[in-house]
Amino acid sequence: MDFFLETLVGGLLAGVMYALVAIGFVLIYKASGVFNFAQGSMVLCAALTFVTLRDKGLDFWSAGLVTLVVMVALGVAIERVVLRPLVNQPQITLFMATLGLSFVIEGVAQILMGASVHELDLGVVDVPVEVGPIQISQFDLVAAGVAGALVIGLSIFFSATRIGVSLRAIADDPQAALSIGIRLQTLWRIVWGVAGFVALVAGLLWGARQGVQFSLTFVVLKALPVLLIGGFTSIAGAIVGGLIVGAADSLAEIYIGPLLGGSVSTWFAYVLAVVFLLIRPAGLFGERAIERV
Template sequence: MEVYDLLFFVEVLIGGLLSGVMYSLVAIGFVLIYKTSGVLNFAQGAMLLFAALTFVSLVERGLAVPLAIGLTLLIMVALGFAIERSVLRPLVNRSPMTLFMATLGLSYIIEGAAQLVWGTQVHGLDLGISDVPFEIAGIFISTFDLAAAGIAAAMVAGLSAFFYWTRIGLAFRAVADDQFAALAVGLRLSRIWGSVWTAAGFVALVAGLLWGARLGVQFSLSLVVLKALPVLVLGGFDSILGAIVGGLIVGAGEKLAEVYLGPFVGGGIEGWFAYVLALGFLLLRPAGLFGTKLVERV
């Protein structure tokens, strides 16, 4: 009995960690944009929905999968630069709160447009990854979650390589480090912001496909943004490592709480548990685990 309980605990823990990776996937999109432009992009969830919905609708209209991915990416590039031009540039130098509220408006536009164009019905999405759990030493692990974790790891590795070994990646880091200095050495801020939003669009596509395969491609997909926010709070808004660790903590905490704490309070606590966890944590460390501490000047 004792062994079984321990096995069960490990199984829940692993399941939680793996679903946490899915949260991290969404959170990374936020971090990219926050780091370089200081905007907390609430529209990341809407972008995720938009990307997944566009991809699925293109495939359903008979496009080959690689072609559909290419076309969706092109659309995300266009979207990224359009947002830079029409929302970010006019709001340059305005307070972070104003920018946040603007992305709230943006999320309404993207959600509305995505569903106006592609319809509101639920689309199934099959990525060809089976969701049959397999067993290791008596512990069942979902193949799909494992594959998702693999894809996430590959994406993070790819992003890091991009940041460290390409010119545009260097420019990203320069802007994240000091906007004015970057401008002074002649970096084109508008092009960099456009690219960053494109990169976030790419992350949104990957996350959207994985989440879409899990939940079906539908409106509620844009609500995963609400799962990503506590992850960001835990990890700090400007750290990719933080997004990953935060995602793992939230995923594991949520699953463990649901299994071991849920029965005592009537269940359904996964809707807010992550927030309370993040809130409690914030009181101890206001800048998150890996966030930059703010130095205030008058």
């Protein structure tokens, strides 16, 4: 029973970090209807910028502050240079634009900062900590705590502030929101800037866990089932979806993997997402699209 609890808790803690990546998608999609496939490249860019600055002699907080400025500027630049000229274009056009942008960001990052694998040290020792009858990784606890605090803070910010109310109005009816004086482009810049900040936190946590390398962009692939299960427009859905995916993934790897003779962590989350789609196509917290004809 203790082993089951350790596996479950470890999966839930990983799920909080999945939710953090998924929230970057939710923010952009909720504000502008764009599925930002470049979010994974932004996570990589943030981690790579941070370790490069550290290697050049900057202390932890200075490197973090400079990286934050870089990521917010990158998010705002993407909105202004790439997506704003494509307003009112078909969704597939916007998606392909962010897909191409992801390769551009990766290529530029590789040219400027190299393709070597970097170690990222956040000062948290990855040792087991006894919590009741079970042992949990100290790094997983700290990472999940940081990610959870940020997720809760973003949830409150976008549900209880004027900016959050404006974003909900834009998501419900952009034309009506514009007619009452909501400045759409200003809000888009804010959201993309926040997405850059989220990418920074996710990049530091995942970079410290897996090492800063170009496979770090693949973390977005695990965020996709989270979005499908929780819904593309809900921060709460991203949290719940992340917990479901993290717990199910860990338990399936331990209890189902041996029965099938191999690892199931690369695909089990997608099977779970398909099941949820068959039951609830819009996700657990997603809003069903209503078209009037």
